[in-house]
Amino acid sequence: MLQRPRRRCEGTAMGVIVLDLRPGLGIGPFSLGMPICEAFAQIEQQPNIYDVVHVKYFDEDPLKLDVVISFPDHGFHLRFDPWSQRLRLIEIFDVKRLQMRYATSLIGGPSTPATFVAVYAVFGPTFPGIYDKERGVYTLFYPGLSFAFPIPSQYTDCCHNGEAELPLEFPDGTTPVTCRVCIYDSSTDSKVGVGSLMNKASAPPLPAGSLYMEEVHVKLGEELWFTVGGQHIPFGASPQDVWTELGRPDGIHQKQVDQMVIHSASDPRPKTTLCGDYFYNYFARGFDILFDGQTHKIKKFVLHTNYPGHADFNSYIKCNFVIHATELDGAYHQDMNSSKSSITPGTKWELVKEILGDCGRAAIQTQGSTSNPFGSTFVYGYQNVAFEVMKNGYIATVTLFQMQWIHALYSSSKTVETLYRLIWIFLITLQFL
Structure with a gap:
């Protein structure tokens, strides 16, 4: 409580x-x-x-x-x-x-x-x-x-x-x-x-055309598709494209420096400064968009489930996403129209693993013990997508990105040391807050 x-x-x-x-x-x-x-x-x-x-x-x-x-x-x-x-x-x-x-x-x-x-x-x-x-x-x-x-x-x-x-x-x-x-x-x-x-008792029907609980379909590594307005927002789109399709964001803020960069010994950047990347926050639609600070192109989407018991609860309206897990370079094959191949905010982590396969160890996300009374969450990464999972097994956030080369490296790794090194490369590339 x-x-x-x-x-x-x-x-x-x-x-x-x-x-x-x-x-x-x-x-x-x-x-x-x-x-x-x-x-x-x-x-x-x-x-x-x-x-x-x-x-x-x-x-x-x-x-x-x-x-x-x-x-x-x-x-x-x-x-x-x-x-x-x-x-x-x-x-x-x-x-x-x-x-x-x-x-x-x-x-x-x-x-x-x-x-x-x-x-x-x-x-x-x-x-x-x-x-x-x-x-x-x-x-x-x-x-x-x-x-x-x-x-x-x-x-x-x-x-x-x-x-x-x-x-x-x-x-x-x-x-x-x-x-x-x-x-x-x-x-x-x-x-x-x-x-x-x-x-x-049930909530009254939503008015026609309401964006609340709009299904947002995810094509991994490619785009988001919004069902009510029919907008397609691909990776690489510009801020002008996003404003045109989705309207003015609810907030804009500069991204903090990547906390995972400490695991890269060759990176000389200060660990307490802001980086050039910036977010468009669509709180009322349940997601964030990250732009590259140099190219000003979309490099990441973050989708929020707004579950109670997570540090971000009540910061966003729930994003009703549908991730179509159709294929990951031959690692798995599913019927795109089958609910068994789709991941939604109600899909628990055990079922995600059944759909996508095991991804190995999780990174621990604490968000600071003083500001987060709910404890740590666990971040699991796959090609083009990472899941932040709460202790009860429900998904807190989904991070979408483009990294099509990591899966081939991951699949071809021959030793445990190589596997762990690739996991850390993967986490550094994610650029978590």
């Missing part, structure tokens, strides 16, 4: 906040379907309100469970689909800590309890809800919005399995108080509530 630095103790009162409730759309500044980086941007813009924030994810398999941004002092979660990293569900788990405003009415918080009667008065009549006998919870549904009410055991006879009558009041005159509110996309007409019903 990641935790933001905070200026006050968790759980201390700062006053109940009021957020506008938009059924089927979102709450406050958070909208269903927004990428996780946009949610973090909203949080950063209001640090006095969102100053205690937890980020939760399943480190061993980040694609298995939601990535959750939790606001414990305000009683709600943001649940992001682990593959697309888009907001699929907003879950208010402590209605006393958050006051919701719908039109001109307020509900929730300590002053206006979200009782069944209050909910019904604000949102109006609806169809009978569903009673979960096992959990003892009655869920009331509106389009894109649900309220869960715990039913005391002595009053379970008031409800029945399946659709149940509206429990406006119990025989003793009391009315149930909601324990959970879910806000979700209503376009699929799904009923989303507690338990297994929570899994029915």
Whole structure:
């Protein structure tokens, strides 16, 4: 679990906040379907309100469970689909800590309890809800919005399995108080509530022509192909070509001197200076482009998966790449149209090795122990491509380059010493940051 630095103790009162409730759309500044980086941007813009924030994810398999941004002092979660990293569900788990405003009415918080009667008065009549006998919870549904009410055991006879009558009041005159509110996309007409019903929520469809999660096809050693706009960006293209095809980069920065150059005893360059190469950063599309500082031609692409648990998490939107591993000088042959020959952000390292073959020992990437609390990663190199792999076996970054001569040398090496020397030549040529 990641935790933001905070200026006050968790759980201390700062006053109940009021957020506008938009059924089927979102709450406050958070909208269903927004990428996780946009949610973090909203949080950063209001640090006095969102100053205690937890980020939760399943480190061993980040694609298995939601990535959750939790606001414990305000009683709600943001649940992001682990593959697309888009907001699929907003879950208010402590209605006393958050006051919701719908039109001109307020509900929730300590002053206006979200009782069944209050909910019904604000949102109006609806169809009978569903009673979960096992959990003892009655869920009331509106389009894109649900309220869960715990039913005391002595009053379970008031409800029945399946659709149940509206429990406006119990025989003793009391009315149930909601324990959970879910806000979700209503376009699929799904009923989303507690338990297994929570899994029915999905992020709303992307608009036509959206570049988010655009497939970026990789032809090793040659080019990137962008499926939405149809752009082809080859190695050797100029900055002008890239601006014309992809638009203005989100950032430009000069590359640090190669950290692997220390392994070349003949290189006299200072080890702490900048080199002439420079990056175009396309944070919103999940990749960087490295230009040679002398020729001003593309020499490298770096594709980011944006997995939590990596030092670059939330710096880039996820790049939805597809690497077609069709052939490496006869080392392996696969059908280009087969998923078994394609490598994507969801492909684990063991499968990459099955597709490309074993590549030998990994280089260790730490990025500095003080600035990287997640530990080291491992860099494996093949002809024209290198993979940075996290400890859980998922790919963190993919570095694409042109080096067509190394594979022949690697394949023809006769001794262990020659093999290790070629690996170091390979790493030096990569020019890692």
